[in-house]
Amino acid sequence: MSPPRSSEQPTGRTTGPAAGGAIRVVLVEDHDMVAEAIALALDRADGIRVLARSRSLAEAVADAHRLAPDVVVLDRGLPDADGIGGIGRLGSAAPGARVLILTGEATAALAARVVEAGGSGLVLKSARLDELEDAVRRVAAGEVVFSRSLLGGILDRLSGRAAGAGATLTPRERETLLLFAEGLSTAEIGERLSVARNTARNHVQHVLEKLGARSKLEALAIARREGLLD
Structure with a gap:
């Protein structure tokens, strides 16, 4: 079952969860089976609460504004937008929320786009659910979450040491x-x-x-x- 649409009002927080409080999550995923598996795993985790599941970026922006989550778990491929391109809109809607991107692939160029857009991490859809849970906790605590294999490429690209995205094209x-x-x-x-x-x-x-x-x-x-x- 998908998590219920919460009727909570924004808390006005601009930082992470209060000491001892649950990490408040909005899940943005349009595929039902994937969303239900993730929501169930996160809701069963100690200290994590899924407030709502959004099926599009527009719905996610509205939910983030209404619920002021700590973390938005955001699918990269949505019916109405590219998830990475929507990070800024989510940040405007809920300034205290940190965004964790779900994607089927991961490259240094893609991860650098997440960082440049203001995202806090990237997790592969092929990752185990406990790895996603750990990523949510780390992001909520203020960390950035990228695989070690991507970090060098991200830093090179953001520091200008790496060639542009098209440099390796034949x-x-x-x-x-x-x-x-x-x-x-x-x-x-x-x-x-x-x-x-x-x-x-x-x-x-x-x-x-x-x-x-x-x-x-x-x-x-x-x-x-x-x-x-x-």
């Missing part, structure tokens, strides 16, 4: 990026490059992975921000 991958910026489908990209559709699909997938994007649309947004389409 010439063919850059050509692929420009082609889907024109609105071409994968099949059409294959025709323009004179390669098989599966090869074109692989080029597209490599572009997405190297830019830390989950869709062509997101890849184009990153590419524009990085000046890769100029």
